[in-house]
Amino acid sequence: xxxxxxxxxxxxxxxxxxxxxxxxxxxxxxxxxxxxxxxxxxxxxxxxxxxxxxxxxxxxxxxxxxxxxxxxxxx
Amino acid sequence: xxxxxxxxxxxxxxxxxxxxxxxxxxxxxxxxxxxxxxxxxxxxxxxxxxxxxxxxxxxxxxxxxxxxxxxxxxxxxxxxxxxxxxxxxxxxxxxxxxxxxxxxxxxxxxxxxxxxxxxxxxxxxxxxxxxxxxxxxxxxxxxxxxxxxxxxxxxxxxxxxxxxxxxxxxxxxxxxxxxxxxxxxxxxxxxxxxxxxxxxxxxxxxxxxxxxxxxxxxxxxxxxxxxxxxxxxxxxxxxxxxxxxxxxxxxxxxxxxxxxxxxxxxxxxxxxxxxxxxxxxxxxxxxxxxxxxxxxxxxxxxxxxxxxxxxxxxxxxxxxxxxxxxxxxxxxxxxxxxxxxxxxxxxxxxxxxxxxxxxxxxxxxxxxxxxxxxxxxxxxxxxxxxxxxxxxxxxxxxxxxxxxxxxxxxxxxxxxxxxxxxxxxxxxxxxxxxxxxxxxxxxxxxxxxxxxxxxxxxxxxxxxxxxxxxxxxxxxxxxxxxxxxxxxxxxxxxxxxxxxxxxxxxxxxxxxxxxxxxxxxxxxxxxxxxxxxxxxxxxxxxxxxxxxxxxxxxxxxxxxxxxxxxxxxxxxxxxxxxxxxxxxxxxxxxxxxxxxxxxxxxxxxxxxxxxxxxxxxxxxxxxxxxxxxxxxxxxxxxxxxxxxxxxxxxxxxxxxxxxxxxxxxxxxxxxxxxxxxxxxx
Numbered sequence: 001x002x003x004x005x006x007x008x009x010x011x012x013x014x015x016x017x018x019x020x021x022x023x024x025x026x027x028x029x030x031x032x033x034x035x036x037x038x039x040x041x042x043x044x045x046x047x048x049x050x051x052x053x054x055x056x057x058x059x060x061x062x063x064x065x066x067x068x069x070x071x072x073x074x075x
Numbered sequence: 076x077x078x079x080x081x082x083x084x085x086x087x088x089x090x091x092x093x094x095x096x097x098x099x100x101x102x103x104x105x106x107x108x109x110x111x112x113x114x115x116x117x118x119x120x121x122x123x124x125x126x127x128x129x130x131x132x133x134x135x136x137x138x139x140x141x142x143x144x145x146x147x148x149x150x151x152x153x154x155x156x157x158x159x160x161x162x163x164x165x166x167x168x169x170x171x172x173x174x175x176x177x178x179x180x181x182x183x184x185x186x187x188x189x190x191x192x193x194x195x196x197x198x199x200x201x202x203x204x205x206x207x208x209x210x211x212x213x214x215x216x217x218x219x220x221x222x223x224x225x226x227x228x229x230x231x232x233x234x235x236x237x238x239x240x241x242x243x244x245x246x247x248x249x250x251x252x253x254x255x256x257x258x259x260x261x262x263x264x265x266x267x268x269x270x271x272x273x274x275x276x277x278x279x280x281x282x283x284x285x286x287x288x289x290x291x292x293x294x295x296x297x298x299x300x301x302x303x304x305x306x307x308x309x310x311x312x313x314x315x316x317x318x319x320x321x322x323x324x325x326x327x328x329x330x331x332x333x334x335x336x337x338x339x340x341x342x343x344x345x346x347x348x349x350x351x352x353x354x355x356x357x358x359x360x361x362x363x364x365x366x367x368x369x370x371x372x373x374x375x376x377x378x379x380x381x382x383x384x385x386x387x388x389x390x391x392x393x394x395x396x397x398x399x400x401x402x403x404x405x406x407x408x409x410x411x412x413x414x415x416x417x418x419x420x421x422x423x424x425x426x427x428x429x430x431x432x433x434x435x436x437x438x439x440x441x442x443x444x445x446x447x448x449x450x451x452x453x454x455x456x457x458x459x460x461x462x463x464x465x466x467x468x469x470x471x472x473x474x475x476x477x478x479x480x481x482x483x484x485x486x487x488x489x490x491x492x493x494x495x496x497x498x499x500x501x502x503x504x505x506x507x508x509x510x511x512x513x514x515x516x517x518x519x520x521x522x523x524x525x526x527x528x529x530x531x532x533x534x535x536x537x538x539x540x541x542x543x544x545x546x547x548x549x550x551x552x553x554x555x556x557x558x559x560x561x562x563x564x565x566x567x568x569x570x571x572x573x574x575x576x577x578x579x580x581x582x583x584x585x586x587x588x589x590x591x592x593x594x595x596x597x598x599x600x601x602x603x604x605x606x607x608x609x610x611x612x613x614x615x616x617x618x619x620x621x622x623x624x625x626x627x628x629x630x631x632x633x634x635x636x637x638x639x640x641x642x643x644x645x646x647x648x649x650x651x652x653x654x655x656x657x658x659x660x661x662x663x664x665x666x667x668x669x670x671x672x673x674x675x676x677x678x679x680x681x682x683x684x685x686x687x688x689x690x691x692x693x694x695x696x697x698x699x700x701x702x703x704x705x706x707x708x709x710x711x712x713x714x715x716x717x718x719x720x721x722x723x724x725x726x727x728x729x730x731x732x733x734x735x736x737x738x739x740x741x742x743x744x745x746x747x748x749x750x751x752x753x754x755x756x
Contacts, residue, residue, distance in 0.1 A: 025325040026147055
């Protein structure tokens with residue numbers, strides 16, 4: 001299990017856990033980040049939010065918050 | 076709008092995640108029959124309107140765009156409270172068909188609220204272009220409420236919507252939630268059922284016991300407070316105990332909601348997935364090196380493009396003052412007093428000129444940047460500039476109004492329309508005022524080279540450095556009051572798929588706003604022009620009998636502290652009306668060319684013949700520098716102030732920003748003068 005900010009662009013992952021306070025969890029959930037959700041990482045560049053594709057949607061997530069999203073790499 | 080009529084008619088609330096097309100539908104339904112205000116006591120925009128059908132009037136409320144019905148933001152609380160209050164007869168939920176598996180989350184979060192609903196599968200055309208087809212009929216059977224494939228930008232399809240609303244009002248169908256509840260039952264240790272058993276069986280307001288139990292699992296403090304009043308103390312204590320034992324509530328319920336959505340879509344959504352996830356253009360638009368330059372280039376091109384629709388309107392506006400002569404002659408022929416003639420030929424015509432010119436530019440900016448927002452590009456700008464703008468407490472999109480302000484602050488303020496949060500919008504405007512606009516560059520280099528010769532470029536560099544520091548300080552001062560705690564949290568945003576612009580819908584929404592802006596602009600500009608005209612009025616036509624002149628001379632002992640003589644202070648004061656006035660007023664004061672009013676509103680920013688020598692003889696270099704800084708960092712112009720009022724919709728904040736710039740520009744003049752004194756004495 002690794003944090004989302006450590007995944008390289010081009011890799012595919014499955015979300016295994018999301019940490020954080022109630023506000024973050026609720027916000028993350030509402031945009032589709034839930035346990036078991038598959039993501040494709042599009043960009044992971046220093047100083048830029050992580051860009052990934054999940055549930056039909058391209059989502060940008062801050063680097064700081066992406067440390068709270070734990071994933072398993074599948075491809 | 077007739078208030079009494081509004082209260083009796085059926086009410087439809089539009090609910091949906093951002094980018095689901097709510098505003099397009101709202102504008103399409105209501106056209107010009109809408110009213111934009113604020114939710115009582117809140118800074119969130121409230122849009123209400125109505126439409127007529129078969130002789131009946133329907134009220135439409137456009138609820139704020141939110142991702143869910145939690146209580147994490149003002150927008151979500153407003154949305155929730157409104158639905159709970161029972162004011163809506165039908166809730167129309169919009170989902171983006173091209174991103175159905177995510178955008179149905181709002182529907183899942185709504186399920187369990189006891190108010191009839193319909194589901195609009197908006198943007199079906201975009202979904203089809205992506206190779207996605209939705210079986211709306213089957214989905215309707217599963218959900219038990221009307222489900223309509225829809226394109227909100229196409230008014231020809233509205234009959235489907237009208238029919239669904241009528242059906243929902245008659246049959247009062249609610250979302251069937253049995254299979255959703257079955258999933259909630261699987262949450263750890265059966266806590267859902269334990270909580271459900273404790274809830275008041277009739278629910279609270281429009282919230283069913285199921286919905287309340289789910290929100291309690293999610294740790295929703297506002298709902299816990301609501302439940303407290305409806306429960307026996309013992310039951311409440313038990314509720315609290317169960318609730319405190321739950322970890323990661325939103326994650327667990329969110330999981331259930333998405334499983335339910337997946338199940339709904341398993342046999343209703345067919346999609347061919349062969350396109351790359353990021354298009355070629357998107358790879359460039361989000362590129363770590365090229366994304367930013369591309370964004371700046373597109374914004375600059377956008378600024379230029381805004382002038383295409385704006386220029387004819389602005390030219391038309393600039394011709395209005397020419398009517399002054401003939402009107403004055405006609406009035407004088409019928410024996411009108413000179414004061415009335417002046418009032419009409421100067422104040423009224425000038426108000427029209429300013430308002431029309433402003434509308435032209437605002438229209439151009441709204442059209443171009445509304446287009447970039449509509450096709451989906453602004454979200455990419457937000458992504459690439461997120462880190463940079465976060466330093467100022469702003470979101471990435473704010474870079475656009477700041478860049479546009481190099482051209483014109485009116486456009487900068489109008490451009491903040493694409494920013495969805497009010498606080499962010501006001502802060503962006505407050506910072507956009509710092510950016511030296513084109514008119515500044517018509518004045519500053521002239522004065523700098525006149526007084527400082529070859530050193531003039533240094534003054535320009537100093538202005539840029541001061542502008543940078545000014546922004547940082549201003550962001551700190553205003554940010555603490557404007558940016559809510561929840562907005563400080565890091566960015567999570569979607570980059571919506573690109574789609575072709577819907578010109579008709581875009582034009583419709585902009586034209587509706589334009590009338591509103593024009594009415595407001597006319598009021599504000601007339602009032603301020605009138606006050607300024609009275610201050611500068613002189614029966615003799617010479618500036619020295621006007622009130623402003625006398626006040627200026629009287630307070631010179633004070634203004635001189637800031638390095639401003641009475642002449643430069645008056646010119647500085649007039650530059651709040653129009654930046655170019657700075658030179659015009661100096662011309663009027665030193666050379667007696669025209670009244671202060673005409674010098675202020677009619678100045679093209681050129682140096683009057685002979686003024687250079689007079690200025691060199693009357694001002695010391697430190698006094699000139701003080702003047703340059705005072706004018707550069709003063710309020711941009713009356714039209715920018717009006718545009719600020721239009722976008723903030725707050726007299727208080729407009730005056731706050733204005734007052735802040737008045738004080739800070741004088742302070743900068745003071746510093747510039749003192750520092751220059753070190754070199755020139």
